[in-house]
Amino acid sequence: MIETRNLSKVYGKKDSTMQAxxxxxxxxxxxxxxxxIGKSGSGKSTLxxxxxxxxxxxxxxxxxxxxxxTQLSKREMDDYRSQDLGFxxxxxxxxxxQTCYQNVALPLEINRVPVAQRRQKIEEAxxxxxxxxxxxxxxxxxxxxxxxxxxIARAIVSNPKIILADEPTGNLDSATGDKVINLLFDxxxxxxxxxxxxxxxxxxxxxxxxxxMIKDGSVEKIEGVIKE
Amino acid sequence: MSWRDILLRSARSLRQAKVRTxxxxxxxxxxxxxxxxxxxxxxxxxxxxAKLVDTNFDPSSLVVTKSTSLLSRNGSDKPQLYNTDYTxxxxxxxxxxxxxxxxxxxxxIPGVDSVFEDYSTAALYISTQNSGKYTGxxxxxxxxxxxxxxxxxxxxxxxxxxxxxPDDYISLLGFKNANASIGxxxxxxxxxxxxxxEAKQFNVAAVLTSPSTLINPGNINTTLLVNPxxxxxxxxxxxxxxxxxxxxxxxxxxxxxxxxxxxxxTVENAIKAAGYGAMSxxxxxxxxxxxxxxxxxxxxxxGFIALIASFxxxxxxxxxxxxxxxxxxxxxxxxxMSSRVVSRLFIVExxxxxxxxxxLGSGVAIVAGMLLNPWIARQIDFGSSHLLVFRxxxxxxxxxFLTLIATVAGLLPARKAAKLDPIEALRTE
Ligand SMILES: Nc1ncnc2c1ncn2[C@@H]1O[C@H](COP(=O)(O)OP(=O)(O)OP(=O)(O)O)[C@@H](O)[C@H]1O
Ligand SMILES: [Mg+2]
Numbered sequence: 124m125i126e127t128r129n130l131s132k133v134y135g136k137k138d139s140t141m142q143a144x145x146x147x148x149x150x151x152x153x154x155x156x157x158x159x160i161g162k163s164g165s166g167k168s169t170l171x172x173x174x175x176x177x178x179x180x181x182x183x184x185x186x187x188x189x190x191x192x193t194q195l196s197k198r199e200m201d202d203y204r205s206q207d208l209g210f211x212x213x214x215x216x217x218x219x220x221q222t223c224y225q226n227v228a229l230p231l232e233i234n235r236v237p238v239a240q241r242r243q244k245i246e247e248a249x250x251x252x253x254x255x256x257x258x259x260x261x262x263x264x265x266x267x268x269x270x271x272x273x274x275i276a277r278a279i280v281s282n283p284k285i286i287l288a289d290e291p292t293g294n295l296d297s298a299t300g301d302k303v304i305n306l307l308f309d310x311x312x313x314x315x316x317x318x319x320x321x322x323x324x325x326x327x328x329x330x331x332x333x334x335x336m337i338k339d340g341s342v343e344k345i346e347g348v349i350k351e
Numbered sequence: 352m353s354w355r356d357i358l359l360r361s362a363r364s365l366r367q368a369k370v371r372t373x374x375x376x377x378x379x380x381x382x383x384x385x386x387x388x389x390x391x392x393x394x395x396x397x398x399x400x401a402k403l404v405d406t407n408f409d410p411s412s413l414v415v416t417k418s419t420s421l422l423s424r425n426g427s428d429k430p431q432l433y434n435t436d437y438t439x440x441x442x443x444x445x446x447x448x449x450x451x452x453x454x455x456x457x458x459x460i461p462g463v464d465s466v467f468e469d470y471s472t473a474a475l476y477i478s479t480q481n482s483g484k485y486t487g488x489x490x491x492x493x494x495x496x497x498x499x500x501x502x503x504x505x506x507x508x509x510x511x512x513x514x515x516x517p518d519d520y521i522s523l524l525g526f527k528n529a530n531a532s533i534g535x536x537x538x539x540x541x542x543x544x545x546x547x548x549e550a551k552q553f554n555v556a557a558v559l560t561s562p563s564t565l566i567n568p569g570n571i572n573t574t575l576l577v578n579p580x581x582x583x584x585x586x587x588x589x590x591x592x593x594x595x596x597x598x599x600x601x602x603x604x605x606x607x608x609x610x611x612x613x614x615x616x617t618v619e620n621a622i623k624a625a626g627y628g629a630m631s632x633x634x635x636x637x638x639x640x641x642x643x644x645x646x647x648x649x650x651x652x653x654g655f656i657a658l659i660a661s662f663x664x665x666x667x668x669x670x671x672x673x674x675x676x677x678x679x680x681x682x683x684x685x686x687x688m689s690s691r692v693v694s695r696l697f698i699v700e701x702x703x704x705x706x707x708x709x710x711l712g713s714g715v716a717i718v719a720g721m722l723l724n725p726w727i728a729r730q731i732d733f734g735s736s737h738l739l740v741f742r743x744x745x746x747x748x749x750x751x752f753l754t755l756i757a758t759v760a761g762l763l764p765a766r767k768a769a770k771l772d773p774i775e776a777l778r779t780e
Contacts, residue, residue, distance in 0.1 A: 177685055177774050198689060205687025212777060216682045220367045232356040233688045277686075 125151040125174060125285070125319070130183035132169050132340075143169040145340040146183070151333055153188070153285065155347075156311055156318040158328040161337035167321045168289055170337065174319065175208055175287045176200045188284060205233045209278030209316075211288035211307075215270040219263035223254055223273055226262055230281045248280040249273075252306060268299035272306065279310060285317040286310070292324065304330070352692045361700040368672065375668040376708035378661035383712020383753050385654035387746065391720055393647035394740035400639035408632035409495035411609025413619055415457060415466075416601050416628035417447035448598040453627070457604055460625065462618040467491060467603040470582035472589050475542045477575065479535070482525040487573045489539060491582035495605070502529035503557030509578045514539075514553035517572035518560055529558040539575065541585050544593045551585065553577060604629070658753070661708070662760045669701050669764035673771075680768050681776020694769035701761020702754050709753035713746050 132144040143166045151157055159167045172178040173185055176192050185192040188207055195203060204210075217226050227245045236244065249255045252272035257265065262273060271291060278286055288307065292300030304320075304327055311318050320327060328334050333347035352360075365372045408414070449457075449468075458466045470491050476484035492509040501518050509515065514537065518529055526532040532555045540550045559572065577585075590596040606618045615631055622629040673680070680693060720739035727738045 172774055175685075177777075201687045201689045203687070204685065208687075210685055216678060216777070218679060218682075221363070225363075229683065230686055232352050232360070233683070233686055233692075235353055238355075 124153050124186070124189075125149065125157070125317075126186040127174070128184040128186070130170075130173060130185060131181050132166075132173060132178065133181045143340055144173065144180070147340075147342050149335065149342065149345075151335075153317050154315055155332040156308065156330070157320070157333045157335065158331035159319065159321045159335050159337060160323070160325075160328050161343070163323075165337045166340040167337055169340075171287055171289055171319065171321050175210065176203050205230060206281060207284045209275075209281070209283035209286040211271070211274050211278050211286060211291045213290040213293035215267075215274050215294070217262040217265075217270050217273050217277070220261060222259050222261055223249060223265075223276075224258050226273055227277045227280050230277060234281055236281075244280055245276075248276040251279065251310065252276045266299075267295050268302060271295060271299075271303050275303070275306060275310075279314075279316070282314075283316065285319060287319045289321045290323065291320065292322070292327070300324075352688065352695075357692065357695050357699050361696050362703055364672070364676075364696075364700055365703050371668060371671070372704060372707070375661075375664050376704050376711055378664040379658070379705060379708025379753055379757060380712035380715065382654055382658035382661050383709045383749065384716045385657055385712075386651060386749055387713040387716035387741070388720070388739065389647060389650040389654055390745050390749070391716065391739040391741045392650075393643055394742060394745075395738040396643040396646075397640050398740055399738070400643060401636055403639065404632045404636040406497055406499070408635065409493055409603070409605065409609075410632045411495060411606055411615065413604045413606065413609075413615070413622065413629045413631050414601050414635075415449070415604050415622055415630075417449045417453060419623070419626075419628045446600060448595075448600060449602050449627075451597050454599075454602055456625065457602065457622065457627070460604075460618065460621050462607055462614060462621065464605040464607040464609070467493070467579065467605070468583075468586075468597075468599045469601055469603070470579070470586040471574070472541065472582070472586045474575075474585075475540045475548065477520065477524070477537060477539050479524045479526075479537050482523065484540075485520065485523050487520070487539070487575055489541075489577050489582055489585050490574045491579040492576040493603070498557075499560045501558045501560040503533040503555065505557050509556060509576065511578045511581055512553055513556035513578065515557045515559050515576040516555050517574065518558050519572055520575075521558060532558055539585070541589050543589055543591070545591075549588060551581075553581075658756060662756055665701055665704055665757050665760035666763060668704070669697060669761050670767065672700070673697065673764050673768045676768075677771065677776045680771050681773045684771065684773035685777060690769040693771075694765040697765035697768045698758055698761045701765070702758040704761075705754035705757025706750065708757065709750040712753070713749060717741050717746075 127147050127149045130144055130147040130149075131142065134141040134143055145166075147170065159170060161167050169178070173180050174187065176185075176195070180193065190203070192200065192203070218229075224245055227248055228241055231241050231244060246255060246258065249258055252275050254269060254272055254276060257269065257273075262270060265273060271294075275286075275291075286307065291307065292303055295303060307318055307320070308330065310316050318331070320331065322328055331347070333345065335342060336344040336346075454466050454468065457463060471488055472490075473488045474486070477487040478484045492505070492515060494505070494508050498505070498515070500515075505513075505515060516524075516532060516537070521529055521532055524532070524537060526535070535555050536552050537555060538550050538552055540548060542548045553575075559576070587596075604618070604622065606615050609615045609618070612633070615633075619629045619631055683693060684690070720741060724737045724739055
């Protein structure tokens with residue numbers, strides 16, 4: 124269950140404040156695919172960051188996997204991100220000078236996975252995104268689509284319960300973007316990993332079980348199955 | 352993240368900025384080099400000082416002077432009350448000399464084995480039948496001083512009529528080599544201050560390799576060592592009738608069982624209590640060591656100043672590194688890396704720079720030392736001893752110290768990295 128209660132986020136201080144998220148109440152099935160759509164600047168990324176524990180709300184609560192994020196300590200929040208979530212960003216954020224292996228190893232290092240178990244997990248993740256043959260290549264040599272697939276491999280290597288993707292196809296042409304999106308949906312089907320995708324793309328949104336439309340920081344409309 | 356992963360990851364980051372890392376490490380290496388070289392030179396100088404004292408002084412003897420300090424200026428520039436013990440050296444220096452009564456007093460101090468006067472006397476010239484005439488001097492042979500012989504040997508005290516010849520005279524006196532001179536006769540000609548000239552014959556008993564550690568100007572030894580009685584005879588012949596006869600700048604007091612430090616210092620204190628100046632080989636060595644230590648500290652201070660500069664170099668480099676890798680840090684934090692681990696990554700990175708700098712600096716110093724040592728030894732006639740002496744424990748301490756400095760330098764930048772807000776970092780496109 125992904126739940127928000129009166130969630131608000133205000134940026135800035137005093138005179139120059141900007142309310143990026145306004146009083147959002149959501150109750151979404153955790154096992155589904157969820158699209159967050161809206162215009163640029165509407166607050167999609169901010170909402171995703173709040174759900175992903177990257178940011179703390181100004182007011183309200185986020186309850187995910189039975190835990191109230193607002194009550195977690197810094198350390199618990201780090202553990203939540205490293206163990207339960209996988210992140211995919213618009214601009215990939217892979218380390219160009221490191222190999223695919225090293226890029227995917229990062230979450231395992233953070234989670235203190237024993238060295239002996241790493242290779243198998245990394246190979247498995249790279250196989251799923253069809254990059255096993257590039258395991259020793261530096262990320263800088265990869266194409267855009269391959270970089271995003273590498274980022275997905277890194278997101279799934281720790282077997283997260285939810286993948287949070289912020290415009291994962293934003294920097295890709297439509298054909299490459301389709302491949303990446305198909306990959307994410309495949310992972311959802313195979314492993315039951317929940318997907319929360321922020322997107323401008325109506326086609327992608329339509330493929331999701333639930334569509335949350337955001338306007339000026341508020342929920343405008345929710346389409347799809349909502350569990351009461 | 353485990354320490355292993357932190358070490359590997361930070362080393363990898365450094366490899367990705369090789370030039371910058373090396374330049375920063377190089378700055379540290381300069382300080383490291385200075386410190387290593389200074390420590391090594393001081394080690395060598397102290398060892399040299401010890402050897403110097405060893406080869407010139409009997410460890411169980413004390414050098415005794417009339418006044419408590421060898422050259423007593425005896426208060427200021429005002430005219431001094433005349434004292435028969437004074438002899439003047441130069442215009443202002445007055446030196447009190449030991450008289451025969453002083454020597455008898457010294458001999459009576461408990462624990463004193465014997466007292467030797469300084470019979471050093473300049474000869475008119477030294478020659479053999481088939482050589483030219485060369486300047487030189489005679490002095491009493493001291494069997495308790497460690498001598499190094501190039502040829503021949505001396506058992507206990509030198510016999511009367513025998514001489515130990517410094518090797519500088521071998522070719523001058525027409526000998527083919529040191530061995531060829533053994534048993535041959537040389538002539539020492541001395542002139543009485545008041546007139547006459549006398550030639551004395553000596554048989555060469557041994558040839559002294561003049562070690563560079565001999566206290567002598569220019570390292571050229573012109574002192575022929577003879578039996579104390581012969582030395583006294585020459586001394587008396589030359590000085591008899593002059594005001595300085597039987598008055599000595601210093602005397603050597605041999606202490607019974609003097610190799611025992613406790614006994615040596617008991618006698619030393621007794622002599623001092625009697626109003627004389629006394630100095631043991633150890634005291635002299637301590638003085639030399641102290642001079643070396645002071646010089647060492649002065650150079651070390653310059654080394655530390657160099658280190659302060661490189662400290663800021665490391666701070667600067669690490670700040671740039673943090674700024675450059677804002678995205679990477681943001682990502683690592685977003686993926687759940689704790690601030691503490693992020694901080695550690697950067698501290699360890701700085702520590703690596705310290706290790707590299709220290710190894711580089713001390714490594715270059717050691718290699719330079721190994722290459723230069725033989726050359727230095729030849730230039731200043733150091734004999735077999737080395738000027739630059741490297742001690743493993745010192746090197747290790749220095750490497751640890753430099754690493755520590757670099758680590759401390761990495762603290763502030765690491766703090767900045769740890770405090771970075773992942774969202775802001777991720778927003779930077
Ligand atoms: N750190 C910040 N300080 C001030 N304002 C901010 C900050 N972060 C975001 N905002 C503002 O909050 C609003 C929502 O931003 P957000 O990034 O969530 O929008 P978005 O829907 O993701 O837009 P886009 O589709 O362009 O990515 C924007 O007006 C943005 O300018
Ligand atoms: Mg956005």
